[in-house]
Amino acid sequence: MKVAFYGSSLLSSYWNGAATYYRGIISDLYRRGYDVTFYEPDAFGRQQHRDIDPPDWARVVVYPATAAALKDVVAEAAGADVVVKASGVGVFDTELLAGVIAAARPDAIRIFWDVDAPATLAELREAPDHPLHAALPRLDLVFTYGGGPPVVAAYEAFGAQRCVPVYNALDPATHHPVPAEPRFAADLSFLGNRLPDREARVEEFFLRAAALSPNRSFLIGGNGWHDRAMPANVRSLGHVYTREHNAFNTSPLAVLNIARDSMASVGYSPATRVFEAAGAGACLITDAWVGLGEFLAENEEVLVARDGADVADHVANLTPERARTIGEAARIRILRDHTYARRGGEVDAILRSLRDAKPRAAA
Structure with missing residues (x-):
């Protein structure tokens, strides 16, 4: 056709x-x-x-x-x-x-x-x-x-x-595990453009978590954040090209997903970043939304946070071994059910x- x-x-x-x-x-x-x-x-x-x-x-x-x-x-x-x-x-x-x-x-x-x-x-x-x-x-x-x-x-x-x-x-030919790159190193990374119906949730789940974790490193990628005041332990990258997404996802200890206001309220709307991160074998932390269990299992294939304090706790308690276990479980699930x-x-x-x-x- x-x-x-x-x-x-x-x-x-x-x-x-x-x-x-x-x-x-x-x-x-x-x-x-x-x-x-x-x-x-x-x-x-x-x-x-x-x-x-x-x-x-x-x-x-x-x-x-x-x-x-x-x-x-x-x-x-x-x-x-x-x-x-x-x-x-x-x-x-x-x-x-x-x-x-x-x-x-x-x-x-x-x-x-x-x-x-x-x-x-x-x-x-x-x-x-x-x-x-x-x-x-x-x-x-x-x-x-x-x-x-x-x-x-x-x-x-x-x-x-x-x-x-x-x-x-997930398109496994495009998003998959690659070696980590020092320029994307962090304890927690988030990728998303600055949008009116996302900013308050980024403030809560990412920036507040960073403020609560002064000894940890945070990385934010996406357009529009260049003039946003951020804690000293947050580094802003600007636009991250698709070809860089794999390294962005494999280099930090964990990757954060934050739904936009409307997506979180309706539910059942996982962003592309969820599948890209899982496909790369990243340990994903996500804000809570209805329907998540249809895609990834909480505490086994993804970590779920209800607020910025939860995100900070996940980062504080996460070991590299635990992160790898969660990331690999997510990758297997996505490759099986969500390509x-x-x-x-x-x-x-x-x-x-x-x-x-x-x-x-x-x-």
Whole structure:
């Protein structure tokens, strides 16, 4: 099947945490025989901070962030068997959604792929005139980056014909154990961009833990932290490229995951960092969220913290041997249950089912 996929960026993870998610899903679909074209705007400095060159498993069209260029790429939806509009493209999102739905052939599968479902659903509740309200009944399917039963129920209540979570996962060819690097050495490391609905939780789970652990070293990576006041034992790296993630994860004693406010409140939304860290064999400490047990077992494959004091206690009590044991157990679990090959198989089965149902529906 030929797929037209409109998203934020496949080539760059700069201010774009969904990049590795897109890569994992799309590369697996390619291996299953799909022909994917990914359309991404030249915006937010992403093309100047590429992590990868255009891959052989997808055609990538980078278009200027202009109305004229938008018109051209929307028109290409007419040639696809599957048309996907992802959330959070960041440029002409409303026009893209309406445009690709209108341009798609009657027999094409139309999908909205939400990589930030809790935030999108909050917008839908607050804005009765949100364009997605009108679009949902015209879509065949909503895929979401996570969210579990609460997100499925909410989307179906808003009129989605069907909503299916497709969780983050691991591509073991990309994220795997590597030797530690001194520049990433720390007792605890956190990787995440500075965002309004994450900052308070970073303050509690990371910065407070650092303040409570003056004799320990802490490392933070991601965009936007350069002007944030931090304890003296915290070192800030700035943007960490995807190619550096393995060393970032294997070099510290432990790695911290912090969910954004909306993700933590809804649950069932493990970030890409969870799978990347586990795939590298890192000892992961995470804040608590509903559904965690479906992915990793507490105290065996992951350590769970309810606040910054818990994080500080975990770091104080963690030995290198214990960290290696937890990290290896997590890696085994993720490789068994949570790879992009498994996620791609789920998506493939759904798309084939929808394709087979289309002629009957038309008749």
